[in-house]
Amino acid sequence: MSATATASRTTAAAPKADTGGQSGVLNRRRGRVATTIMFVLAVIWLFPLLWALYNSFRSYDYTQTNGYLSFGGWTLDNYKEAWARGNFGLHLRNSLLITVPAVALTLFLSSLVAFVLARFSYRFNLTLLGIFLAANLLPPQALLIPVFRMFKEIPLPEFMSSGGTMLNSFWALILVNTAFQLGFCTFVLSNYMKTLPHEIYESAELDGASVWRQYWQLTMPLVRPALAALATLQVTWIYNEFFWATVLLSRGDKYPVTSALNNLRGQFFADTNLVAAGSIIVALPVLIVFFVLQKQFVSGLTLGSTKG
Amino acid sequence: MATGTRRRQSRRVETKRGWKDRLVIGTMIGVPTLLVFWLVWLPAAASVLLSFTRWNGFKFSAIEWVGTKNYVDITTIYPPFWPAIRHNLIWLAFLFVLPTILGMVLAVVLDRNMWGSRFYQTAFYLPVVLSLALVGFIWQLFYSTDQGLINEVFGSKVDWYGDPSVNLWAVLVATAWRHTGYIMLIYLAGLKGIDASLREAAAVDGASEVKTFFHVIFPVMRPINMIVLVIVVIESLRAFDLVWIVNKGRNGLELISALVSQNVIGEATRYGFGSALAVIMMVISSVFIAIYLRIVFREERR
Numbered sequence: 214m215s216a217t218a219t220a221s222r223t224t225a226a227a228p229k230a231d232t233g234g235q236s237g238v239l240n241r242r243r244g245r246v247a248t249t250i251m252f253v254l255a256v257i258w259l260f261p262l263l264w265a266l267y268n269s270f271r272s273y274d275y276t277q278t279n280g281y282l283s284f285g286g287w288t289l290d291n292y293k294e295a296w297a298r299g300n301f302g303l304h305l306r307n308s309l310l311i312t313v314p315a316v317a318l319t320l321f322l323s324s325l326v327a328f329v330l331a332r333f334s335y336r337f338n339l340t341l342l343g344i345f346l347a348a349n350l351l352p353p354q355a356l357l358i359p360v361f362r363m364f365k366e367i368p369l370p371e372f373m374s375s376g377g378t379m380l381n382s383f384w385a386l387i388l389v390n391t392a393f394q395l396g397f398c399t400f401v402l403s404n405y406m407k408t409l410p411h412e413i414y415e416s417a418e419l420d421g422a423s424v425w426r427q428y429w430q431l432t433m434p435l436v437r438p439a440l441a442a443l444a445t446l447q448v449t450w451i452y453n454e455f456f457w458a459t460v461l462l463s464r465g466d467k468y469p470v471t472s473a474l475n476n477l478r479g480q481f482f483a484d485t486n487l488v489a490a491g492s493i494i495v496a497l498p499v500l501i502v503f504f505v506l507q508k509q510f511v512s513g514l515t516l517g518s519t520k521g
Numbered sequence: 522m523a524t525g526t527r528r529r530q531s532r533r534v535e536t537k538r539g540w541k542d543r544l545v546i547g548t549m550i551g552v553p554t555l556l557v558f559w560l561v562w563l564p565a566a567a568s569v570l571l572s573f574t575r576w577n578g579f580k581f582s583a584i585e586w587v588g589t590k591n592y593v594d595i596t597t598i599y600p601p602f603w604p605a606i607r608h609n610l611i612w613l614a615f616l617f618v619l620p621t622i623l624g625m626v627l628a629v630v631l632d633r634n635m636w637g638s639r640f641y642q643t644a645f646y647l648p649v650v651l652s653l654a655l656v657g658f659i660w661q662l663f664y665s666t667d668q669g670l671i672n673e674v675f676g677s678k679v680d681w682y683g684d685p686s687v688n689l690w691a692v693l694v695a696t697a698w699r700h701t702g703y704i705m706l707i708y709l710a711g712l713k714g715i716d717a718s719l720r721e722a723a724a725v726d727g728a729s730e731v732k733t734f735f736h737v738i739f740p741v742m743r744p745i746n747m748i749v750l751v752i753v754v755i756e757s758l759r760a761f762d763l764v765w766i767v768n769k770g771r772n773g774l775e776l777i778s779a780l781v782s783q784n785v786i787g788e789a790t791r792y793g794f795g796s797a798l799a800v801i802m803m804v805i806s807s808v809f810i811a812i813y814l815r816i817v818f819r820e821e822r823r
Contacts (some may be wrong), residue, residue, distance in 0.1 A: 258702075262648075326554070343814055350757055354799060355803040431815070491658070
């Protein structure tokens with residue numbers, strides 16, 4: 214997850230987008246060569262996923278006797294078995310319980326900071342933004358020991374954590390993910406909010422609208438596109454988050470689906486078709502999000518560049 | 522300058538603002554800031570302090586100040602450290618040579634209105650939405666000794682994930698599969714911002730495509746190049762998921778990030794020692810974070 218966070222942030226520094234990429238057309242011959250190379254590369258790029266999809270529908274016995282380069286042996290059993298053995302029902306539920314609150318909390322908190330940073334100019338604005346952004350870029354492993362130890366010390370009531378401490382609870386993951394993603398979201402949202410016309414706030418001020426109303430009833434509806442794009446990105450990143458879940462949850466049954474892979478490797482090891490089916494199950498939620506909200510996803514990655 | 526007048530304006534508004542509004546503003550800023558300090562900056566500081574101690578992580582009273590001993594030990598008698606540094610560097614070099622250049626070339630080509638451009642773009646950034654851990658899992662389909670596609674096709678018997686002389690490269694290829702799409706996206710976004718008239722001017726002057734790229738496009742992309750550089754360094758430093766899923770960062774796949782984790786959640790809990798490794802990571806990354814912030818804020822002020 215964190216990996217992605219960095220990459221997309223970059224575009225923030227890129228100059229304005231949306232001038233349309235139609236800058237110059239390749240000449241015919243070169244165009245044909247380029248198209249061919251592109252096509253071959255694209256097929257190579259899609260191949261691992263297609264190969265996984267293909268093998269997930271084939272039976273182990275068939276591929277063992279005929280080899281993996283054969284055609285046939287269709288079955289749905291891999292999915293049934295992978296689902297049961299990998300306990301995917303439980304792990305997908307865990308992922309949901311972590312991802313949804315973490316994304317909601319990240320967007321809410323970052324929109325608060327972004328609003329203040331964009332709406333009012335204080336002397337510490339840039340410093341604060343720097344503190345948030347830099348936090349986002351630190352390697353999480355560098356903070357592991359204190360965070361781990363701290364969570365071990367923080368008691369939680371039984372109904373919040375079966376272990377009785379923050380360690381091993383979803384709360385820990387929700388908060389850690391939120392703290393890490395705040396920087397990126399704040400940056401993008403405050404840039405976006407700065408593009409809103411200043412006049413609307415002046416008239417709101419004249420009407421006696423409180424700061425909270427200016428935030429909640431005036432700003433938030435206007436930044437909905439940015440929120441949608443960020444939500445899409447954050448869902449994929451937090452769903453994909455592996456490190457914190459692996460180290461802060463010591464009980465396998467608490468793992469979200471990405472970290473559960475760690476356990477599955479041993480179990481599925483002997484059967485590549487099971488690995489394939491398991492991979493597709495894990496990939497499916499983000500792939501659905503991606504294909505349904507592709508526009509939001511891509512615009513989210515270039516959001517930082519839209520500022521006035 | 523405009524910022525000056527705006528500041529003056531807002532200060533005027535500021536004086537009119539009641540205590541309620543000020544309380545609201547304080548809370549809006551305060552709560553998220555506290556969260557970031559609590560879970561990022563406080564632990565960062567604590568890591569630095571702990572790196573000068575010996576501690577098994579149980580009782581606080583058992584924390585023992587040892588000065589720079591951890592750092593000395595790491596560099597002199599901790600066997601996996603230098604391999605980890607080397608692997609991190611190889612990781613870095615590899616990401617630069619393959620995914621970065623390929624991603625840039627893809628972006629430059631796809632930036633033209635080529636037939637089917639959208640399909641190609643989607644194909645390349647599809648892996649970007651998958652987690653690195655899952656990427657490692659999927660590539661098992663290629664790397665498995667008995668059932669993997671590679672050994673099947675070539676009739677070989679290589680243990681791609683298990684053999685310490687090849688597993689780093691196997692993992693790097695899998696990383697590249699995902700990383701190239703990223704880089705491509707970053708450059709695509711950057712290229713879109715390049716003024717079309719620059720290219721036209723070059724074309725009028727009779728510059729070839731290649732010349733145009735190196736003399737016109739590439740220099741304009743300087744800020745993006747810097748950002749990509751920073752990202753690749755930070756990414757290669759953070760690399761963790763893939764090696765952890767393969768063999769928990771052992772046997773040929775040592776990385777600093779994995780060593781830190783091993784010292785906390787492995788059999789031996791050595792907090793001081795692990796913290797020193799963590800600080801080494803932090804120091805390297807902070808240089809590049811500083812570069813990154815400088816670039817971003819220079820844009821900001823514009």
